[in-house]
Amino acid sequence: MTIEKPSVLKTVIPAQAGIQRLSLMPEIEIQGLIMKHQWKPICAIADIPVLGARVVNRANATDVAVFRNSEDKVFALLDKCPHKGGPLSQGIVFGERVACPLHNWNIELPTGCAATPDEGCTQRFSVKIEDGKVFLDLNELNELNVAEVRAA
Ligand code: FES
Numbered sequence: 001m002t003i004e005k006p007s008v009l010k011t012v013i014p015a016q017a018g019i020q021r022l023s024l025m026p027e028i029e030i031q032g033l034i035m036k037h038q039w040k041p042i043c044a045i046a047d048i049p050v051l052g053a054r055v056v057n058r059a060n061a062t063d064v065a066v067f068r069n070s071e072d073k074v075f076a077l078l079d080k081c082p083h084k085g086g087p088l089s090q091g092i093v094f095g096e097r098v099a100c101p102l103h104n105w106n107i108e109l110p111t112g113c114a115a116t117p118d119e120g121c122t123q124r125f126s127v128k129i130e131d132g133k134v135f136l137d138l139n140e141l142n143e144l145n146v147a148e149v150r151a152a
Contacts, residue, residue: 039128039135045072053089055079056136062145064125065089066134067098067109074134075109076127078145082120
């Protein structure tokens with residue numbers, strides 16, 4: 001059986017561009033601050049290959065990988081494996097997991113955590129699906145793991 005490597009598409013989000021405020025959305029906590037979601041349209045679900053990923057580039061921060069599984073569920077994780085930083089967007093998606101392309105750790109897409117016996121988690125990002133479109137939270141895109149990357 002041949003397993004094709006999933007294709008990876010790119011989306012670039014300039015920092016602070018196109019802030020869209022939606023009211024009545026749940027709040028999120030980022031670095032101790034309570035904030036409302038600010039949903040940013042990323043792409044259509046159909047733009048993400050089934051069992052593949054799309055990469056959202058961020059200014060001064062690690063990319064975010066947006067995955068689509070065979071049931072059209074969409075997940076977003078920092079594109080950095082918790083083991084040694086492998087690009088998860090280039091891994092193999094199966095069920096609700098992605099197998100890292102470097103050393104084959106299995107990462108749970110809903111949580112970003114490695115499946116046992118491996119340990120460690122990568123950052124997960126909130127995802128909203130509406131009318132066939134994928135939205136990520138702009139606050140999270142601007143804040144989560146930015147400090148870590150800047151310090152590196
Ligand atoms: S870097 Fe992902 S399994 Fe090693």
